Amino acid sequence: MSTLNSVGAQTEVQAHKKLARRLFRSMLRIRLVEEGVAQRYAEQQMRCPVHLCIGQEAVAAGVCDLLSADDQVMSTHRAHGHYLAKGGNLPAMLAEMYGKSTGCSSGMGGSMHLVDLEAGFLGAAPIVGSTIPIAVGVAFGSLLRGEDRVVTAFFGEGATEEGAFHEALNFAALKRLPVLFVCENNLYSVYSPLSVRQPPGREVFRLAAGHGIESRRGDGNDVSEVHAVAEEALQRIRSGAGPVFLEFGTYRWREHCGPNYDNHIGYRTEEEFRRWRTLCPIERSRQRGLEEGWLADAEVDRWSDEIRAELAAAMDFARSSPFPESRTMLDAVYVERKSPTSAKRRAA
Amino acid sequence: MSTLNSVGAQTEVQAHKKLARRLFRSMLRIRLVEEGVAQRYAEQQMRCPVHLCIGQEAVAAGVCDLLSADDQVMSTHRAHGHYLAKGGNLPAMLAEMYGKSTGCSSGMGGSMHLVDLEAGFLGAAPIVGSTIPIAVGVAFGSLLRGEDRVVTAFFGEGATEEGAFHEALNFAALKRLPVLFVCENNLYSVYSPLSVRQPPGREVFRLAAGHGIESRRGDGNDVSEVHAVAEEALQRIRSGAGPVFLEFGTYRWREHCGPNYDNHIGYRTEEEFRRWRTLCPIERSRQRGLEEGWLADAEVDRWSDEIRAELAAAMDFARSSPFPESRTMLDAVYVERKSPTSAKRRAA
Amino acid sequence: MRELKYFQAVHEATDLCMAADPSVYVIGLGVTDPKGVFGTTLGLEQKYGGGRVMDMPCAENGMTGVVLGSALAGMRPIMVHQRIDFALLAMEQIVNQAAKWHFMFGGRKSAPLVIRLLVGRGWGQGPQHSQSLHSWFAHVPGLKVVMPSTPQDAKGLLISAVEDDNPVIFIEHRWLHNITGPVPEGMYRAPIGEARVLRRGEDVSIVALSHMALEAHRAAQTLAREGIEAEVIDPRSIRPFDERTVIESVRRTGRLLVADTSWRHAGFAAEIVARVAEELGSRLKCPPRRIGLPECPTPTSPALASEFYPTAADIVSAACEMVQARTGRPAAAAAPHFSDVPDPSFTGPF
Amino acid sequence: MRELKYFQAVHEATDLCMAADPSVYVIGLGVTDPKGVFGTTLGLEQKYGGGRVMDMPCAENGMTGVVLGSALAGMRPIMVHQRIDFALLAMEQIVNQAAKWHFMFGGRKSAPLVIRLLVGRGWGQGPQHSQSLHSWFAHVPGLKVVMPSTPQDAKGLLISAVEDDNPVIFIEHRWLHNITGPVPEGMYRAPIGEARVLRRGEDVSIVALSHMALEAHRAAQTLAREGIEAEVIDPRSIRPFDERTVIESVRRTGRLLVADTSWRHAGFAAEIVARVAEELGSRLKCPPRRIGLPECPTPTSPALASEFYPTAADIVSAACEMVQARTGRPAAAAAPHFSDVPDPSFTGPF
């Protein structure tokens, strides 16, 4: 027994380490990609609004690690991290930012309209709150089709002020849909602090509780906490108990939209930023890894090199890809039906 | 001391009786007017949708009794009771239903667009949920102008499914606005029961609590309970503590829209209706009045006669009034500014 | 051919689509209730079950997003809003999301959904229950917009709409639900984007949308008695819009009269006039004309209904003026006291 | 006269209105932030306090209702939505409630509010941040809709809008904010409902909305070098619409070319063409023409910007064709690599 137990414990420790390393690498990859984007942005060749998630990587990494390719994710204007963590194609993402025909949306959408159907990243769109009911609808449609999947909706705390959010929550609760709502509360909507948008003292996750939805908050800068909280939530959802709402406190480091820092322009303080910087999810994870012995600095360097090489190749691909031909924009408006079911139905 | 006390107690008892009689008469008046409308409706001369509030009179009577003429009320498609309880002009209401130029909205709006500015009944409109943010805005505007008033928004439980409701609640909570939200939960939205619209077990008033708003539920068929709960709420609001949300359980007796009973068409049972009928707010109040000695049947008869006479006169007025001239519809679209302030401003 | 009412045609199309394809489902406020959206969804829940015909919360915006999401997941929803006015809450989901989904993701995913929008009229529907905002939808690339005027086209176009892989807005005028007409049995499609010539004529082309097509047809009969042969065209689809049929007709008649169910200013009638003007320019025999609502919200008073809504009589007098024939309004058949109902069976409260 | 940028003119109008009337206040996402809605609200919070210039929750629909309610309570709000696309969430409140308030209560109460809506363009704004849906608002009785193209009119029309007791939609194109022009000092009003003739000419009337008025003006200069004198008209207000100025102009020139910032199909350009066709019919020297966006959502790729947005060059070639002069596109000045910005100072991320 005790031997078995200790083998079990050992396996568990190994699994934990493996997980921790995976999460770390996932965050690191998001960070390095975003930094790469930020660096290249100044060249003025990525000519679309970009909303970087630097500082918020833990939520994307921690949640998406728990999802299968068949589980679906939807996101917002700030989607890069979710897309990458869910397995979205990196070259296609960068090509999209460059407006190229090889982009994940063929250059029609840009950074704010990422998609990778193979990876189960169903789409992101920048109208605040609007993808939340759509995600709920994907879960509903899947349920109607008898398909077994969880749909995760990522959004910011600003989105919880939109009526669409509440309408979506009510319906998800009504139908007990397998939806994981993940709110990244980074305290700001563009330059507007929570204090001008939501009543003081009323935590965001209480809104979901009001709808009768199981809800929790967690530290969004601690990837293992994100993972643990999300794991429990997903277990609950997969057991058929209905949706769960998670609020993760976190902080965006750079400007709302664009590659720069903007703590000097006055809507928040350098001091606040510095406080959050000490809570860097990647640095915290690295420290813990070194302490707990599942990570070595050499490995971080190796991974960084790997990712940088991957990024460089993806950048080359994106930059050297052709622009879409002008015809494509008119061709992309409507789809003409080619599905076999319709042919069958028409013949009938 | 004891004499003083007993005098005080006596005054209180007197005040209580006076209040109870006032509330009873207010409900009775709404009931008789609505029944009068129902009766006349079959003549097909009131040619607009009417949503009667028979069965739900206690909420209107109990709440509006506590409001001054300067306090403002807004309502929905089912507005007759709120309009009357708030002191709205009866002949003008009936004339509006007949589409006459003497109607409270000059025949442009019909039953679904009642207004009486003098009485502080600022307006009713039939898009579900939409008057709630407008009511909040009236409170906000009053606050900006330094005016001291409470705004009451009446609505059904269906309206709490609309995003506009939540957006309004968030803003009212954020700005601690003097708004009383009154939800009449009559279990149905048209023919749709709550079970197809809201998750089971999640009470409506919990939604408001989720927004951090003080909220309570009460028996909407017990006018003294409505009054007591609303009184406490209004005290709180007038003290500057922000909005309060009240949910009152009640039941509409007749069809959603129109003068008839419709328990036979299948969306609800005759039995359910009968159960609620035994909880008739007017009958319950009458019984209590007889028991407690503040009401006599003869008085009920006298009041009924008075009200019927008032109603008959109002009906005569409405029916004999002229229709609006066709020019009025084009004239009513825009207002040309005639206010002195603008003249002053223009001269400047 | 067998005759059905318009509402029955809508019902039959829905029924056939549901039977043919298990991914088709119906959702909307009241679709399962005893009135069944003026009869158009009656009994379908009983036939196909609550998993395929369902009521919903009062949440037009969010629920349109839900419906869109379900389409992305492989369903083919038919959503019903009982008034266009309620769908104003859902414009963001319809126009920013559904209409653009296929485009903005580079064609990777389409959004096959149908949104049925009803135009209210009569019995004091008033300012917020009677708007006919089809021109808004017609303006938006990515949507298809149809508004059939006959039972046959209601069925054929609804089937086409459900089978279409793009979002289709299907507009039903409340005063069409009870009209009767021949309707073929079984599955058939009316092509989206082709106008229907309801009547041939050489003197004037009357292009009339939705319920106005009915009025135009009535007008044409009166005009024929006056010796004027009007061609009546129902565009049926306003995006895509079949300009060829209209232009060819006006090329022959030299006269264009457009009758719309909405306000003239910035309405769809302007588009029709503009297309013809761009194409035929100075080859018209007289300036084109538009008939539409007076520029005010819908008044509720029944006494104003006849002032507000143009009828066959207005079409007749405009057409007479255009062909410079007698311009007097033909004596109307003994008018009912109020013009707020299409026929005596149409009574309140709805 | 002193010159200001368009955004400064909007700012100055707001400032003057706030100083003149304590009931005027400004509300919208970001109106108090360091960018101040492209400079148009910068510093106003500091000057008038947080009680008169305020940020709001991300809740366009509800907040439009709140703003309407505050107007009913006696305030005169100026609400700002940074994109029309976001205001799609608020259509119900704008169209069902605000536009109809005065009418549906028989004129008992008016709703004096201004809603500033911005049309995005450039730097990959893409399908959901760049729509120009002014024709929708123009279709709705009860609203007034203005879309000035010069700094002077921006100021004069915003002051008129704030002083108007009706709801006024004030549309600003993002590519106008940085243009410069003469702006009188102090309070003055540009009348709502009067077009402005930007340039006189006898050969062709170019009616151009918002930013297209700028392109039309540029085009007119090129055309003049080719010997073609174009009259350029900015309607400024599209509801009410000053048809007289347009029609009188076309009566003289015999040619109408309309340039709009939106799609052609069912857009406002159709209304302009229709008005002229109805009035002048066959008296035109050639068929009227419209210039607008291709019928697709806005593509994000910078490479497609020049395909998507028509420019002065398109106006020039259309006008040349219409007067049957040389039809060649004039050699464009050395074009920048991308046409997704109005000038080099306009860079991302916004």
Ligand SMILES: Cc1ncc(C[n+]2csc(CCOP(=O)(O)OP(=O)(O)O)c2C)c(N)n1
């Ligand atoms: C409906 C709508 N309103 C406003 C905007 C402008 N906008 C873009 S991103 C954003 C911030 C939203 O804040 P939050 O949801 O917290 O996300 P974050 O940017 O903090 O990640 C806003 C207001 C928008 N895109 N859509």
Ligand SMILES: Cc1ncc(C[n+]2csc(CCOP(=O)(O)OP(=O)(O)O)c2C)c(N)n1
């Ligand atoms: C936005 C909108 N959706 C749908 C309707 C149709 N409708 C009219 S009244 C009503 C019922 C609303 O139910 P509730 O709010 O509970 O009020 P009740 O009728 O029960 O008093 C509905 C759905 C509407 N008027 N507006």
Ligand SMILES: [Mg+2]
């Ligand atoms: Mg945020």
Ligand SMILES: [Mg+2]
């Ligand atoms: Mg109800």
